[in-house]
Every structure is written in structure tokens, then in C-alpha cells.
Amino acid sequence: MKRKALGLLVILGGAFLFRIILALCITGFETDVNTFKAWGSIVRSQGLSNVYYDENLFLDYPPGYLYVLVALDWLRSIFGLAAESTLYTLMIKLPSIVADLVTGWLLYRWVVPRQGEKAGLFFMALYLFCPAIWLNSAVWGQVDGFCLLVGIWALLLLLDEKYLLCGAVYGVALLLKPQQIFLLPVFLFFVAKKRSLKGLGLGFLGAMGALLLLAFSFVRGLDYGTLLAQYVETVNNxxxxxxxxxxxxxxxxxxxxxxxxxxxxxxxxxxxxxxxxxxxxxxxxxxxxxxxxxxxxxxxxxxxxxxxxxxxxxxxxxxxxxxxxxxxxxxxxxxxxxxxxxxxxxxxxxxxxxxxxxxxxxxxxxxxxxxxxxxxxxxxxxxxxxxxxxxxxxxxxxxxxxxxxVSEDSWFFEREEPRLKKKDWGLMLLVTLVYAVVAFWNLGSTSMPVTCWTPQQGEVVVLRLDAPADTLRYLPGLTVPVVGESSVTGVDCTISVSVDGLSWGEEVPLTGDAVYTWQEIPYNGSFSYVKLTSGHAPAVLAEMAFFDEQGKYVPYTVERSGETSEALHDEASEVPENPTWYDSMYFDEIYHARSAYEYLLGAEPYENTHPPLGKWIMAIGIMWFGMNPFGWRFMGALFGVGMLPLLYHMTKRLTRSSGGAFLATFLFAFDFMHITQTRMATIDTYAVFFTLVMFDGMLCFLQKDLLRMPVSRLLRPLAVSGLGVGLGAAAKWNTLYGAVGLAVLFFWRILSCRRNLGQNWQRSYLTRQTVRLITGCFGCFVFLPMLCYGLAFLPQLCLPGHSLGDFWGYQTSMYDYHSSLQATHAFSSSWWQWPLMERPVWYHVTYNPGGQEGTLCTIAGMGSPLLWWGGLAALLYTLVRAVRRRRGVACFILVGYGACYVPWMLVSRLTFLYHYFPCVPFLAMAVAFWYTKTFETAGKKPCRLLFPRSPHRFWQKVTLGDGIITGLCIISVGFVILFWPVITGVPVSSSYIHWLQWLPGWFFGG
Incomplete structure (x- = not known):
């Protein structure tokens, strides 16, 4: 009895709390919500009997729900709430929210006699957490759930042959929404098959009595014809x-x-x-x-x-x-x-x-x-x-x-641990190598000007061009005069041009000081002389170049100069003719890649809103290949490639299916977000990589025998998991969200094992084993992560002018930044918009690259429709399997996904679609789980549907599972080809980009 009550409490309480959070966070369909508020106020002020006779009032609802709206407005006035207040909006949604819960409870009561207690709880949870249900009530603010509750109640009364009460309740349903008329045929079917004229008569009397009685307050002198006309108008409105x-x-x-x-x-x-x-x-x-x-x-x-x-x-x-x-x-x-x-x-x-x-x-x-x-x-x-x-x-x-x-062990630990076979190594290497080619292809330029011109205050430089030019192009840079202090950047210079070197035009200030991002100033006419004058603030220019009308580089000499003016054109061969993202920093590269370079130069980093590990990893690529786009993007692409073996290993251990592991890895490899984010020098790539590391380590622990294996061996995968937590936190704090999921999985494994032990001595031994494990976990998940996190800051703290005491200052600075961030962005999005890709992040655009009119280079952060939208369906399937079968595989996927996603529901600061990136590998695992469970039997048989009469042995061996994997991979590659210009910034026509903007929230510059 206690377990029954606990199950009801958890499901109903969770569904209620979930809906309340949604209702408070999302206004809903504002037109409908505001209309309900207005109707409640107007009906209460004018009186029930007047509203349907007011020709100036738009009112297309029958009387039933108006009683509810009037009551809500009356409560609002008692509590002194403003009509536009969030609390009153919640009150408007509350009747439907409560109706959802009551409907779920009725469903539970109806299922239990037929299939048992567990089935009743399952069906109630499935209904209450179905997105189509809570979207209607908690998000939209509509009343369909309220009306459905009354209609279903009438139907259940009909099955019990309580005709009079059934008719009365159905009459109420008709007064709530005219669409309930579509239930009338089944009422008639029932009494017709029963051949019960008495039931028909009682039902009719009950329905008419409820209709006339509840509508009485809204009519004048029994003028029910006005209400009937209202019904017709509602239908034809x-x-x-x-x-x-x-x-x-x-x-x-x-x-x-x-x-x-x-x-x-x-x-x-x-x-x-x-x-x-x-x-x-x-x-x-x-x-x-x-x-x-x-x-x-x-x-x-x-x-x-x-x-x-x-x-x-x-x-x-x-x-x-x-x-x-x-x-x-x-x-x-x-x-x-x-x-x-x-x-x-x-x-x-x-x-x-x-x-x-x-x-x-x-x-x-x-x-x-x-x-x-x-x-x-x-x-x-x-x-x-x-x-x-x-x-x-x-x-x-x-x-x-x-x-x-079916009740079974959630983690099936008694089975042999799955190992990678030769086939797995081949498939894993195949998809990894193929993706590596994609990742490093056209990643970025391998050369870029580095030496900088740093003029003194008021310094003047005059340049004489070898031929007339009409376009100026310059590259802001940075220098570090004093190790341990901030780098010097800026473009505080004015520029004026002349045809003859005697008569100078207006001095124009240089703008656009994003370092290592090519800037351009076009002029209406040509010029042959240029004068640069530095201002009071710093100016650091890595290179300056000029181009003629045909877009060709124009050499120049320095006629009057300062000490370092030669740096303006000492690397002319590295000036791109048509600069795009390929040659410059874009989006957050201007913060993260710049800080990585500053670490190498021994400067105080410009970007200190995130821990330093991700930028130190970027710095390795810069050390190897130089300060150029390929260098600062190399390590991100490498870690993106490294995600694939991790995902394959994890999925193979989860599903024990090589086909499922290959499918998940392939879909993730060619996911748009994975391609775009890992080819860009930002720290999100490392956060996702270490998230996979920590969940892979935890999975290895979950599949070990807690009774037979010594603690030292059990702690090895936990140490790997803890290492992932520490390195992930040292790259980006939001990796710690996943650590909550690790704790859930760890204790779930302990409890699952305990539940399956039948003898007291086994439970006693497990208790001692658990104490040892928890003690070891302090080292794995507390000491080791803290050590990794602290060591990431050590190079920074050892700079001149710094000390170990500055460590805490960096932490408070990061926390203050994120907790008080009030910025806005045109391409930001909320957590509830992410799974359906409502608002991709537009990272970069270059219009008319190379002077080609009507073309552009554009890059946006989004996901593959196949994986993101199909993955949601697979996730729902996984949820059903987890609830009904209590399968550990399904629970692992759901816990991982939820740990990376749910915490964002509580974040009020500015968020973007790429914050959903850590959830994407779990979508791929859900697809693999769906595949293995759906085709593990059918997939082993020859696919006669595809090749019914083929005499060739090869085609006779092709299974349905092979066909599913092949089809999904082809579709995935097809989507990549279709969206390739948006994923990688390849120049293409603007009309094609415009065609790719399938949803109103999608904008890529076309």
C-alpha cells in the first residue's frame, strides 16, 4: 500500500511541478491567454445574461467555461493581482493543469483492474508526461484537457450503464466545447447495440437538463435560440x-x-x-x-x-x-x-x-x-x-x-562484459577516419600575419602605393609588452587618403578591433597615398594592404615612417584576396582563441569567464601550427574526431550491438552541430568530449559485478569518470551538470544490486562493499577533479604579479559574470526551443565573397533534422522501455540526457542552441537503442522485402537491420550535403541559402 501511494505521489507530484514550472517560464499563446483574461473580467462586470447580447463583444465560446473564467477573475480581484501578472497567467492555466492530473488519475483507476498496479502507474505517467498533453495545458494555456476530462468521465459512466448521470455529464461537456459533439455517435452506438430505449431516453433527459440548467443564467426569458446561434457561429467562425x-x-x-x-x-x-x-x-x-x-x-x-x-x-x-x-x-x-x-x-x-x-x-x-x-x-x-x-x-x-x-535486473550485471571485436574496431575506425577527412578539410588558413605595428602616440606614417587603389584592408593584432599583464590591442588610428600626396581627404577613424579578424574599408574613388595617424589609445596592426578595382593586391612603400612601420607590410604574401571565416576569427573565437594565444605569450587572458583548460588545449594547436586559423582550430577538430571512438565504445557496451554502435556513431559524426562546433575554436567541444569520458567510465562501472570484483578494480572506471568530471569542469562549468547524472547512476546501481539479492549475507557483504566504494568515490569524484581543476589554473597563477591566492578571485569573477549576465542576442534561444531547433545560432556571414554578386559564405550552429527530430521519437521510445521494462540501458540514456538538459531549465541567463550539444550523443544512443530492440530479431533474417528474388548470395544475406542502418546513414549524408554550405561556410548562392531556411526561426543570411 505504501509503495502504491508513493508511486502515485511521485508521478502526480512530478507532473504537477513540471507543469507549474512550464506555466511560469512560458507565457504561452498570448492571444488565447489574454482573451480568457478579458472574458472573465467582462462577463463578471456585465453580468452573465448580457454577454451574448453585446454585439461589440467577440465571444466565440459557449457558456460552460465562462463559469470558470468568472471564478478566476473573482479570485484575482480578491488577491489584488494585476491582469498582466505572471501569477494570474498561471491561474488561467491552472484548471487545465489540474484537469490533466485528474484525467491521469482516472486513467490509473480504470487500468488497474484490467492490467494491475504497475500498468496503471505506467499509463498514468505516459499520459501526464506526453508532450502533446502538457503543451496544451501548461504551455499554451488552452482548455482542451479540461473539456476532455468531462467527456471521458461521461464515456466511463456510459460503460457502467449509468445513463442519466452520463447524459448530464455529457451535457456539461457540450457546454464547454462544441467539438464534444463528435463523442455523440459512440453514445448512440452503445445504446443501439444494447437496444436500450430506456438508456437512450434517460441519457437524453440528463443531457437536456444539464444544458438548459447551466445555460439558464446566460439567456433572457428562455431565449435559448441565441445560444444555439452562438454554437453555429463558433463552428463557422x-x-x-x-x-x-x-x-x-x-x-x-x-x-x-x-x-x-x-x-x-x-x-x-x-x-x-x-x-x-x-x-x-x-x-x-x-x-x-x-x-x-x-x-x-x-x-x-x-x-x-x-x-x-x-x-x-x-x-x-x-x-x-x-x-x-x-x-x-x-x-x-x-x-x-x-x-x-x-x-x-x-x-x-x-x-x-x-x-x-x-x-x-x-x-x-x-x-x-x-x-x-x-x-x-x-x-x-x-x-x-x-x-x-x-x-x-x-x-x-x-x-x-x-x-x-516484466521485472528484471536493471543492469544485467551477471552477463559477460561486452568487448570490442575485430568487426567493431573496423567499423569504429572506418567512421572515425571518414569523419576526420571531413573535419580537417578546409579547416582554415595555415598562414596569417603575426608581427605588429605598435606606433607611439601621435606617430604619423605616409604610404605611397605603386598603383591606384580603392579598398583598404587591415588586420588588428596583439602584443604583450610585459609578461603577466594584459595584452595590448586596439586600432586607435585615423586614416586619410590622397591622389597626389599633397591634398588629403578627411581623416577617418579605423573601427572593428576584433583581433585577427580582417577588416575592410571601401572607398568611392581611387587613391595613391595613405596617411596613418595614431591616437592616444593603443594601436596594434598586424598588417595593412590595399586592393584595386579588380581586387588585386597593390604593393606600397613607406615614405615617412616611425620605428616599427615596416611591420605594416612585412607579411604581404599572407594577405588573403577574399577574406572570410577561413582567414579570420569569427564568433567566440575572438575570445577563446585569442586567450589561448595570450597564454602562450605569458599574458593575463582577455577572456576569463570560463576556466582555462579548453584554451590551453587550443594553445597546443597554435604551438604546433602557428597563430593562424588552422592552428587555433586544430585541437577542437581533433577532439571532435576523438568523440567518435568514445561514443562507439559506449554504445556497444550499452546495446551489445555492432550495428547499433555504428549507427549511433555515424549519425553523431555527421550531425551538423558536431561538425560546426568542433571546426570552430570554442571550448564547447572539450566540454562535450569530457562529458562522454565521464559517462563512459561510469558505464564501465555499472556493468561490473559488485559482489565478485574487488574494490580496487571497481574504482578504476570510477577514476576515469572522475577524471572526466575534473577535466570537463576545468574546460567549462556546465560539464558539472552531467556529474549529477553520474551520482544518480551510481546509487541506482547499488540499489538495483541490493534489490536482486535474496540472502542476508549477500546484502551484508554488499553494504560493506558500498562503504568501501563510497570512500573511494571521495578520491575519484572529489579529490581528483579538484586536483585537475586546480592544476589547470597553475600556469596562470605562476605568472609574474600573480600568486596562488588569486585562484579564488578567478572563481568569484566567473560566478559573478554568469550570475549577473543581462546581455541579449538576436539568435539566443530558451531551453524549451532547443530539441526542435527553433532558433539556430548564426555565427558568420560574408556577402559576395570574391566579388561574386548574389553569393555568400555563411555558418550557423544547428543540428541534423534526422538525429535531432528522429532522436526525440527514439527518446520517447526509450522512456517507454525504461518505465515498462525497467531496462538499465534505457535508464542510462535518459539519465545522461536529463542530466545535461534539465539543469538548463533553471538557468535564467542568456542561452543558445549550442548549449544543447552535450545532449546530442544521448540522442544518438537512443536511436541505437531503438534500432537494437526493434530489429534484434527481425534484423537477423534476410530482407525479402528489399531483394525478394535476388539469386546472389550477398543480397540474400542483407537483413532488414542492414537496410535500416544503410537507409538512415544515406539520409544523414543527404542532409549533410543539402546543408553543407550552412555547416562549413562554402560559398553558394543567396537564393539557395534562403531555400534552406525551412522554419521561420531559421536565418542564415539568405
Missing amino acids: YAYYTVNAFNLYGMLGLNWQSLDGLAGWVRTALSYGPALVMTAGGWLMYRRAKSSEALFGVASLIFSGVFTFSIMMHERYLFPALLLWLMSCVVTGDRRQWAHFLLMAGVHGANVWFVLAYQNIYVEPFSPIIVGLSVLQVLLFIGQVFLCVDLFVRGHRMTGMVQKP
């Missing part, structure tokens, strides 16, 4: 083929397209025809069904059919179909229906998210997202029809997935 509903008309590009000009009879047929057809088809299915509980599947099919084929549908009209289909899954236990439910929930959730995310942005009707999701919805409906016929008419069921939960 949006005269468009589809209002953001991704259905047949969305597939045809008719989203928000007006029905004006459509013949009246055609409009009527498209409005009511699908409902009539679905009603007739539903009756034929229900009449043949053996169980009255087939009502759930038939009702879901009616909602889906009307949503897919009727005009004037909104995106949320499919909402009731999800719960009805889920309840049908409980009844049938058919695993095909389970897969269909997950797809259906995913497509509907994506539909709602899309509308919510782009509520104030115009989207082309033929947007690939709209058309693609609409096609999926049509296909899902067709599949639902076939499933219903097979389940309810033919009586065929494919059970075995959901009937009885």
Missing part, C-alpha cells in the same frame, strides 16, 4: 480550409486559405460529410466488435477522421483522440497500436508546438514542415483505419508488449 491543423488541406498547401468562392453545397459537404462517413464506418466496426470497450478505438477514429478530412479544423481538435486511442491500447494490448499511438502523439505534439512557436510569424502554406507533418497525419489516419478493421472487425491482435510488465 474561421472560414478557412484549415486553421493550422496539419491535415489533408495542410498537405495541399491550403493552410489559412479562405473558403470564399467555394460553392455552398461543396462547403457543406466538406464540413459535415467526413463526420457522417466516420459515423457510419464507426457503427459498422462497433457492431462487429466483441467488447463494448471498442468504443474507445472507434471514438478516436471518428475524431481523427473528422480532423483529417473536414475543413475549418484547428490544430487542437485532434487532442481527444490521443487519450481515447491510448485507452484502446490498454484494451487490446496490440503492439502495432502502441507504435501508432506514439507516432500519433508525436505528430500532434509537433503540430501544436509549431503553431505555438510561430504564433506571430507568417509561414508559407507550402512550408516543408507543414506539408511533411500533414502527409504524416494523413498516413497515420489511413493506418488507424486498417488497425481498427483488423482489431475490431477481424479480431486480430499482436500482443506481447503491454500485457504484463
Whole structure:
């Protein structure tokens, strides 16, 4: 009994807390939320009986929910809350949030007698944490969940044959939303099959009584005709083929397209025809069904059919179909229906998210997202029809997935530890070498001017050009006059030009002081002389060059100069003709790569908002290849390559499948974020690398036998994991988020082992073993990380003018920066936007490179749609497996993903899409997990579907699993080729870049 209560408390409490956080963090669909607030205030001030007679008031809701809004406005006035306050917005969402919880509890109560306690908890959790459900209530602020609760209650009363009460509750449902009318056919089916005229009469009386009684306060003199007209107006209020509903008309590009000009009879047929057809088809299915509980599947099919084929549908009209289909899954236990439910929930959730995310942005009707999701919805409906016929008419069921939960050891530690075989080494090296070519290809220029001109205050330099020029190009640099102090940078100079060296033009100040980033000043006319005058602030120029109208370099000599003026043109051969990202620093390279160079020069680093290890690693590449783009990007690309063997090793240990490990590694290797971030000199690459190290070490520990293995051997992988924590923290603090997941996995492993021990002496031994392990963990996860972290600062603290006492000052400086950061950025995004790539980070653009009009070089940080969007579906599958089967593999993936993602929900500072990068390897693992569990049996058989008659032995050995891996890899490479210009900055036409901007939040400069 206690475990039952605890399970209910954890699921309901977690779902409630999760929704409250979402409701407070996200305003939702502001138009709807503000409309609800206004209706509550207006109805309370004008009186219930007046609102439907006010011609100046827009009110397209029936009376039912107005009672709730009036009550909420009354509470607002009592507590003195402002209408625009966050707390009142939460109150507006609260009825739907509570309704979600009550619906989940009702589902639990309904499932338990049929499948048991664990199944009841599972189905309740699945419903409450389904994104399509909480998006509607906690994020959007809509009331579909509230209305669905009443409708489902009526349906359950119907199955209990409580006709009068059922009719009354259904009458309330109709007063809440007109769309509840689509439940009416199943009520009629039930009484028709029972041949109960008494039930029909009682239901009718109950419904009419509730309708008339609750609507009485809103009419004058029994004028119910006004309310009936309101219902008709609500149905016809949006005269468009589809209002953001991704259905047949969305597939045809008719989203928000007006029905004006459509013949009246055609409009009527498209409005009511699908409902009539679905009603007739539903009756034929229900009449043949053996169980009255087939009502759930038939009702879901009616909602889906009307949503897919009727005009004037909104995106949320499919909402009731999800719960009805889920309840049908409980009844049938058919695993095909389970897969269909997950797809259906995913497509509907994506539909709602899309509308919510782009509520104030115009989207082309033929947007690939709209058309693609609409096609999926049509296909899902067709599949639902076939499933219903097979389940309810033919009586065929494919059970075995959901009937009885399986209890098994979460970490299967009794099995032999998986090892890499020759095949694994071959596959791992293959994908690693192929990606290495991609990573280092065209990484950056291997040469760049380094020596700098550092003029004295007021120094004047006159340059005579060998030929007329019209463009000036210069490279800001840096010097370190005093070791241990900050470097000197700046461009405090003015420049004036002359044709003859006698008459000088206006002095123009140099701008753009980002070091080692080529700057350009074009002039309207040509010139032959240039005069540079330094100002009061420092000026450090690594090189200055001039180009003529044809873009060719123009040599020059110094006519009047200071002591160091020769440095202005001593490296003329290294001046690029068409500078882009290839020759310059871009995005955060101007901070991180610069600081790496300053470390080598013995200067106080310019960027001290992150720990120094990542920049010291970059400095190794600069030592090897020089201060140039290839040098400062080399180590990031190398660590990006190094991530792949780590991911392969981890996935192979998790899934015990070479194919799954190869698939995960390949998809991650050719993920856009992985390619772009690792080819750029920023510290995020090292944070992700060390995150993989620490989780790989923990996984090795999880798969060891805690009883038979000595503590010294158990501590080895924990030491590797702790090393990853320390090095990761020394590169970027947010790596510590993953350390929370390590703690969860460690103690989960201990408890899992204890639960599977049957004898007291074994438990006693495990207790002593646990004490030894925890003691060792202080060394692995406290002492070792602190040592790594401290040593990373040691070179900096040993500089002249510094001491070990400065260590704490650096920590407080970093914390103060991040905790008080109030900056804004056009391409920032919130945590809830990351999984669906709503706002990629635009890193760089060069328009018309090489003088080619209509072209550009652009780089943006985003993910591969296949891995990021497909990975979400795989993650949902992993969640289902974790809850139902309690599989350690699934739990490991979910804990890793959650540890890297969930903490960002609590961060209020400016965030970007690349902060999601550490989560991406776990998406790849989820895809591999889905692959191994779905095709571990079918994948071993020859794929007759692809090669049914091939006599060749090779094709006869090709399995379905091989086909899936090959297909996914081809799609992944196809996406890379398609987006290659955006990933790597290859010059391409602006129109092509514009075409790649599939979502309104995607902007790459085209």
C-alpha cells in the first residue's frame, strides 16, 4: 500500500511541478491567454445574461467555461493581482493543469483492474508526461484537457450503464466545447447495440437538463435560440480550409486559405460529410466488435477522421483522440497500436508546438514542415483505419508488449562484459577516419600575419602605393609588452587618403578591433597615398594592404615612417584576396582563441569567464601550427574526431550491438552541430568530449559485478569518470551538470544490486562493499577533479604579479559574470526551443565573397533534422522501455540526457542552441537503442522485402537491420550535403541559402 501511494505521489507530484514550472517560464499563446483574461473580467462586470447580447463583444465560446473564467477573475480581484501578472497567467492555466492530473488519475483507476498496479502507474505517467498533453495545458494555456476530462468521465459512466448521470455529464461537456459533439455517435452506438430505449431516453433527459440548467443564467426569458446561434457561429467562425491543423488541406498547401468562392453545397459537404462517413464506418466496426470497450478505438477514429478530412479544423481538435486511442491500447494490448499511438502523439505534439512557436510569424502554406507533418497525419489516419478493421472487425491482435510488465535486473550485471571485436574496431575506425577527412578539410588558413605595428602616440606614417587603389584592408593584432599583464590591442588610428600626396581627404577613424579578424574599408574613388595617424589609445596592426578595382593586391612603400612601420607590410604574401571565416576569427573565437594565444605569450587572458583548460588545449594547436586559423582550430577538430571512438565504445557496451554502435556513431559524426562546433575554436567541444569520458567510465562501472570484483578494480572506471568530471569542469562549468547524472547512476546501481539479492549475507557483504566504494568515490569524484581543476589554473597563477591566492578571485569573477549576465542576442534561444531547433545560432556571414554578386559564405550552429527530430521519437521510445521494462540501458540514456538538459531549465541567463550539444550523443544512443530492440530479431533474417528474388548470395544475406542502418546513414549524408554550405561556410548562392531556411526561426543570411 505504501509503495502504491508513493508511486502515485511521485508521478502526480512530478507532473504537477513540471507543469507549474512550464506555466511560469512560458507565457504561452498570448492571444488565447489574454482573451480568457478579458472574458472573465467582462462577463463578471456585465453580468452573465448580457454577454451574448453585446454585439461589440467577440465571444466565440459557449457558456460552460465562462463559469470558470468568472471564478478566476473573482479570485484575482480578491488577491489584488494585476491582469498582466505572471501569477494570474498561471491561474488561467491552472484548471487545465489540474484537469490533466485528474484525467491521469482516472486513467490509473480504470487500468488497474484490467492490467494491475504497475500498468496503471505506467499509463498514468505516459499520459501526464506526453508532450502533446502538457503543451496544451501548461504551455499554451488552452482548455482542451479540461473539456476532455468531462467527456471521458461521461464515456466511463456510459460503460457502467449509468445513463442519466452520463447524459448530464455529457451535457456539461457540450457546454464547454462544441467539438464534444463528435463523442455523440459512440453514445448512440452503445445504446443501439444494447437496444436500450430506456438508456437512450434517460441519457437524453440528463443531457437536456444539464444544458438548459447551466445555460439558464446566460439567456433572457428562455431565449435559448441565441445560444444555439452562438454554437453555429463558433463552428463557422474561421472560414478557412484549415486553421493550422496539419491535415489533408495542410498537405495541399491550403493552410489559412479562405473558403470564399467555394460553392455552398461543396462547403457543406466538406464540413459535415467526413463526420457522417466516420459515423457510419464507426457503427459498422462497433457492431462487429466483441467488447463494448471498442468504443474507445472507434471514438478516436471518428475524431481523427473528422480532423483529417473536414475543413475549418484547428490544430487542437485532434487532442481527444490521443487519450481515447491510448485507452484502446490498454484494451487490446496490440503492439502495432502502441507504435501508432506514439507516432500519433508525436505528430500532434509537433503540430501544436509549431503553431505555438510561430504564433506571430507568417509561414508559407507550402512550408516543408507543414506539408511533411500533414502527409504524416494523413498516413497515420489511413493506418488507424486498417488497425481498427483488423482489431475490431477481424479480431486480430499482436500482443506481447503491454500485457504484463516484466521485472528484471536493471543492469544485467551477471552477463559477460561486452568487448570490442575485430568487426567493431573496423567499423569504429572506418567512421572515425571518414569523419576526420571531413573535419580537417578546409579547416582554415595555415598562414596569417603575426608581427605588429605598435606606433607611439601621435606617430604619423605616409604610404605611397605603386598603383591606384580603392579598398583598404587591415588586420588588428596583439602584443604583450610585459609578461603577466594584459595584452595590448586596439586600432586607435585615423586614416586619410590622397591622389597626389599633397591634398588629403578627411581623416577617418579605423573601427572593428576584433583581433585577427580582417577588416575592410571601401572607398568611392581611387587613391595613391595613405596617411596613418595614431591616437592616444593603443594601436596594434598586424598588417595593412590595399586592393584595386579588380581586387588585386597593390604593393606600397613607406615614405615617412616611425620605428616599427615596416611591420605594416612585412607579411604581404599572407594577405588573403577574399577574406572570410577561413582567414579570420569569427564568433567566440575572438575570445577563446585569442586567450589561448595570450597564454602562450605569458599574458593575463582577455577572456576569463570560463576556466582555462579548453584554451590551453587550443594553445597546443597554435604551438604546433602557428597563430593562424588552422592552428587555433586544430585541437577542437581533433577532439571532435576523438568523440567518435568514445561514443562507439559506449554504445556497444550499452546495446551489445555492432550495428547499433555504428549507427549511433555515424549519425553523431555527421550531425551538423558536431561538425560546426568542433571546426570552430570554442571550448564547447572539450566540454562535450569530457562529458562522454565521464559517462563512459561510469558505464564501465555499472556493468561490473559488485559482489565478485574487488574494490580496487571497481574504482578504476570510477577514476576515469572522475577524471572526466575534473577535466570537463576545468574546460567549462556546465560539464558539472552531467556529474549529477553520474551520482544518480551510481546509487541506482547499488540499489538495483541490493534489490536482486535474496540472502542476508549477500546484502551484508554488499553494504560493506558500498562503504568501501563510497570512500573511494571521495578520491575519484572529489579529490581528483579538484586536483585537475586546480592544476589547470597553475600556469596562470605562476605568472609574474600573480600568486596562488588569486585562484579564488578567478572563481568569484566567473560566478559573478554568469550570475549577473543581462546581455541579449538576436539568435539566443530558451531551453524549451532547443530539441526542435527553433532558433539556430548564426555565427558568420560574408556577402559576395570574391566579388561574386548574389553569393555568400555563411555558418550557423544547428543540428541534423534526422538525429535531432528522429532522436526525440527514439527518446520517447526509450522512456517507454525504461518505465515498462525497467531496462538499465534505457535508464542510462535518459539519465545522461536529463542530466545535461534539465539543469538548463533553471538557468535564467542568456542561452543558445549550442548549449544543447552535450545532449546530442544521448540522442544518438537512443536511436541505437531503438534500432537494437526493434530489429534484434527481425534484423537477423534476410530482407525479402528489399531483394525478394535476388539469386546472389550477398543480397540474400542483407537483413532488414542492414537496410535500416544503410537507409538512415544515406539520409544523414543527404542532409549533410543539402546543408553543407550552412555547416562549413562554402560559398553558394543567396537564393539557395534562403531555400534552406525551412522554419521561420531559421536565418542564415539568405
